[in-house]
Amino acid sequence: xxxxxxxxxxxxxxxxxxxxxxxxxxxxxxxxxxxxxxxxxxxxxxxxxxxxxxxxxxxxxxxxxxxxxxxxxxxxxxxxxxxxxxxxxxxxxxxxxxxxxxxxxxxxxxxxxxxxxxxxxxxxxxxxxxxxxxxxxxxxx
Amino acid sequence: xxxxxxxxxxxxxxxxxxxxxxxxxxxxxxxxxxxxxxxxxxxxxxxxxxxxxxxxxxxxxxxxxxxxxxxxxxxxxxxxxxxxxxxxxxxxxxxxxxxxxxxxxxxxxxxxxxxxxxxxxxxxxxxxxxx
Numbered sequence: 001x002x003x004x005x006x007x008x009x010x011x012x013x014x015x016x017x018x019x020x021x022x023x024x025x026x027x028x029x030x031x032x033x034x035x036x037x038x039x040x041x042x043x044x045x046x047x048x049x050x051x052x053x054x055x056x057x058x059x060x061x062x063x064x065x066x067x068x069x070x071x072x073x074x075x076x077x078x079x080x081x082x083x084x085x086x087x088x089x090x091x092x093x094x095x096x097x098x099x100x101x102x103x104x105x106x107x108x109x110x111x112x113x114x115x116x117x118x119x120x121x122x123x124x125x126x127x128x129x130x131x132x133x134x135x136x137x138x139x140x141x
Numbered sequence: 142x143x144x145x146x147x148x149x150x151x152x153x154x155x156x157x158x159x160x161x162x163x164x165x166x167x168x169x170x171x172x173x174x175x176x177x178x179x180x181x182x183x184x185x186x187x188x189x190x191x192x193x194x195x196x197x198x199x200x201x202x203x204x205x206x207x208x209x210x211x212x213x214x215x216x217x218x219x220x221x222x223x224x225x226x227x228x229x230x231x232x233x234x235x236x237x238x239x240x241x242x243x244x245x246x247x248x249x250x251x252x253x254x255x256x257x258x259x260x261x262x263x264x265x266x267x268x269x270x271x272x
Contacts (some may be wrong), residue, residue, distance in 0.1 A: 051194055051197070051198070054197075054198045054201060055201065058201050058202065058205065061205050062205075062208075065205070065208050065209070065212075068212075069212070072216075073222075
């Protein structure tokens with residue numbers, strides 16, 4: 001797993017988002033479908049057509065790919081991958097910092113940080129995170 | 142695609158992913174064309190199943206590789222989910238994989254050009270994606 005996903009710590013709720021539930025439904029249809037297709041090809045192979053063996057191996061591979069796809073759908077933060085993540089990342093990567101400069105809240109944030117060292121440390125941590133070079137994929141390069 | 146090109150700044154790893162994807166897209170597409178327009182007619186009208194069997198097997202297993210490579214590349218390109226699925230399915234429809242490859246490569250090149258225009262200092266090895 002990459003920094004994208006690990007940046008969002010264990011979040012049981014992600015299994016029940018609308019996106020995740022649609023992925024579960026698709027998986028529940030896809031994997032038995034592949035199993036049925038593989039079984040059908042085993043029947044063809046046993047019936048004497050050796051080409052059936054080729055496809056009876058291939059369909060389980062499709063099922064495995066479906067599981068991989070499902071896993072990424074559930075575990076990706078939709079805000080950090082895909083088009084939305086790209087837009088957000090581009091906003092963060094603009095020269096000069098995290099947001100369009102001159103935010104009126106800057107003063108208030110500075111005052112709050114002066115009162116609360118823990119908040120200041122956390123903000124510094126977030127700032128360091130957002131300054132990291134953007135990772136383009138879900139893998140660490 | 143829906144995302145402005147200049148927001149995607151390809152890295153060298155992205156370029157390698159593009160190359161892998163293009164190789165696989167062309168290979169599966171050519172095999173599928175041979176299968177559908179040569180293998181299947183030979184099998185049906187001339188009762189010579191061997192072309193279809195060999196090419197069909199090769200396409201089947203190369204399509205598995207194509208799935209993985211195209212999934213990786215479309216993710217890097219931040220292609221929206223539905224379009225990603227269409228790109229993956231394109232490997233099973235004759236000639237569609239080539240169309241998808243053209244669209245994605247063009248977008249990649251536009252992104253490279255936009256990135257070079259925005260940051261001229263970092264433009265070493267720009268636009269070296271092939272065609």
